[in-house]
Amino acid sequence: MRKPKIVIVGAGYGGLMTTVRLQKLIGVNEADIVLINKNDYHYETTWLHEASAGTLHHDRVRYDISDVIDKSKVDFIQDTVVEIKKEDKKVVLENGEVDYDYLVIALGGEPETFGIKGLKEYAFGITNVNSSRQLREHIEYQFATYNMEEEKDDTRLAIVVGGAGFTGIEFLGELTNRIPELCREYDVDSSKVKIICVEAAPTVLPGFDPELVNYAVSQLERKGVEFLIGTAIKEATPEGIIVAKGEEEPREIKANTVVWAAGVRGNSIIEKSGFEAMRGRVKVQPDLRVPGFDDVFIIGDSSLVINEEINRPYPPTAQIAMQQGEVVARNLAALIRNKSELETFTFDNKGTVCSLGHDDAIGVVFGKKITGSKASFMKKVVDNRSLYMIGGAGLVLKKGKFNVF
């Protein structure tokens, strides 16, 4: 009898979790498993702000996919997905095509620019290893060049971060730790450096506990960040950005570095492949399959799951993607064993910790608010936990964070 073929696209948190759980759950003779990813490595997306600021080398945030998959059960293909032909059950790749019986789409998200002019062209993103390396090197180049020019251009030392959500705040935390090092390294007067965070919403970290938000803001302000809250970026230009607060006249902020960290949408492959989506995210069924397509699961940043308590979508997180991966692995095992009852996904929120550099953080863990070194310790526990869940103790020893005190 022909074995069913399970294809998983994307080896981020959701896709890799599905793969490693599935390879444990099913026997070699039960199904063929194929994992497809752009790179031959997985990167910890949740650590990219560190690589972007230069506080952690980019090689520390990635590891080889071959280190965690069981090659006797999983065929790995390094290629880029171009489109999914769901009616023909085919995945179109840059270098060929792969057909499937069951498909798991775990391609992550893309920056949402809300149509703001110039952002795609002139702003940096924190999206993958290469964008992080480019941002780090760009900032270093600005510091290195500042000193070499006879006529000093202070805009080289001005950095604008668009968005005071999770990614923006975590990046600012790392950046404010990195700036004193850069100033020492490149003989730059630290009073010349300007870091501005622009947020359109009326608060930093919308949805977070206000007491923790105040703590984060005062810590970052103490380290030199200027917050422009309730202020929208209207345009990004080669010289900086144009902002406006309410009815006020738009004004220009000159800066040679603009980082866009305000919003995620689903992977563009989703819309290109004709799935019904909201901002590229598909509202999946409780068993994580796509309505109308019983052979396709979507998880992670390209999926949309409603938090019934507040009737709003859960924000896309690694925590959700990994939990979805575990459920999808069990549901796939059930399907290939011809069981019709599939498990329903329920998000089990273990808490959230937002770092403010390697030595400070805020968070709510098991319902308790924490700040400072306690929260920072918890952040490293969370980071190491995701390594453990995918690659066990060996991966934690190889890539884990042990600078806990």
Ligand SMILES: Cc1cc2nc3c(=O)[nH]c(=O)nc-3n(C[C@H](O)[C@H](O)[C@H](O)COP(=O)(O)OP(=O)(O)OC[C@H]3O[C@@H](n4cnc5c(N)ncnc54)[C@H](O)[C@@H]3O)c2cc1C
């Ligand atoms: C700086 C930062 C900090 C964050 N901090 C946290 C945090 O503290 N806690 C938390 O829970 N979440 C956090 N998040 C959010 C979290 O990282 C994402 O929600 C999570 O990575 C989503 O997982 P995923 O499996 O959907 O996608 P990803 O983990 O992004 O993986 C997608 C994979 O698909 C691959 N891929 C993409 N397109 C293609 C293609 N066309 N062909 C082949 N392969 C492709 C990519 O290379 C990647 O390997 C943070 C995000 C950022 C950017």
